Amino acid sequence: MTVNNFPAVNVEFEKPGGIETDELILNMGPQHPSTHGVLRVILKTDGEIIKSATPVIGYLHRCFEKHAENVTWVQVIPYTDRMDYIASMNNNLGYVLGIEKMMDLEVNERANFLRIIVAELNRIASHLIFFGTYGLDTGAFTPFLYTFRDREKILDLFEEISGARLLYNYIWVGGVAFDAPDGWLDRVTSFCDYFMPKIKEYNDLLTFNKIFIERTANVGVIPPDLAINYALSGPCLRGSGIKFDLRKNDPYCIYDRFDFDVCIGKGEKGTIGDSWDRCWVRVAEMWESLKIIRQAVEKIPGGDAKSTVPKNVRVPKGEFYIRTETPRGELGYYLISDGSRNPVRVKVRSPAFVNLSILPAIASGTMVADLVVIIGSLDIVLGEIDR
């Protein structure tokens, strides 16, 4: 073999006699810039190769489920904000939809459209964070600055409609907390006009960058059957080429009225289900979210968005499992009520929790440097994993 047309030099490293080689146990995290929060991974390494990776979670455990049993149904909504804190609107939406189903509550049409708009805007904001930090993981600093510039514009829109920039408590049982202020919908449209060409810019910057492709293609491949067995969801599942999106396959809210495509990984730069595919699915999804937002802004009816908000939330006895598609995948709430003011049980099926559980299966046999790329491509939020 020749490298750069130079004749190959055979260098044989002699193992010094009498020295034994051994496995090295390496702790990655809990304080590590590439674990996206307080995740600790115990690595058993043989040189640069990972023999096994064991995630240790729970550093951010805030007893969400225990809290939920000790406050009223409505008081849980602000807590849901704090699980996946970069897609709070989507968290609110799933929980509230579950309660409405149990109460058999019809929701005002305008509120439904507003919910769709904020949920999809939040999906874009969340994918922008993924995209920027994934650039950082792979050694590109610039995209991070660009994506945070654009995410800022979405946060401004949220601040205007809900008063908060990160934890909104905006979607309420039976409607939304506030109607859109004057001219807000126009500003959403102008954001869409502004943002659409930016996606191409991101692709030029990072997605189709030669170095980025080299780092991510064929790394951390998840075969489709393994993805289903591990119950992955969201972009991690679609990256493996499975066309499954709850907005299409099990529609909730009013998603069945919108026209959009489900993006899947096709293995364009490597193998189907590699890290590049998962990144590409998220980029393509931003485009689809813009399509949904434009349709929603166009069709939104007038009226009072708060007309169906009940004065008193009484959830009848029963149980229900609701699942919605958040930027990270299937967020499920298993709600049990005994008819009293407080929930009996609120179990959260967190998408990032389930997506991370596949890490030991795909990380063994890879290089230590690739582990950063794999963890980044799963797009985890520790606030939601630990709850």
Place this chain on the structure above:
Amino acid sequence: MTSQEIHDILAQKFPASVVEFSDGILQPFIKIQAGDIDRIARFLRDDDQLQFDYLMCLSGIDLGENLGVVYHLYSTVHNHKIVLRAEAAKQTPDVKSVAPLWRTADWHEREAFDMLGINFVNHPDLRRILLPDDWEGFPLRKDYIQPDIYNGIRVPHPDHKEEANDRE
């Protein structure tokens, strides 16, 4: 397939294991003997008509006398769902593990063990997942009492009478 049809198939195939079917509620569930859940789960996963390949959620619940495990299953092939429930007495909360069937159950079962103390028989690696290893008790049980002292640190909480007096 509807829940009723799936229940009929199971009741015919495993008459001794299917305890009851709760119909007429929002999401009907089938109650299964805790010792047979792995056999039934394997049948649900592998049968051509059913093919429940996707375990959406596995939750532990406290039912007072008993502890329960609820399985929310989905089939990506046939697009149908079913809810199973297994119950075990609080003194001996043994439920067969389904982690060998659906790998996703591994962490879910560890969480249910961590929070409610359900013992999953045949689980490959049953230990605490969210709480520290030296935590005592199972916090999501309804009869759980919050400890006054954890590792030598006083834990403040409203039931702490002396604490309340100090504040006054």
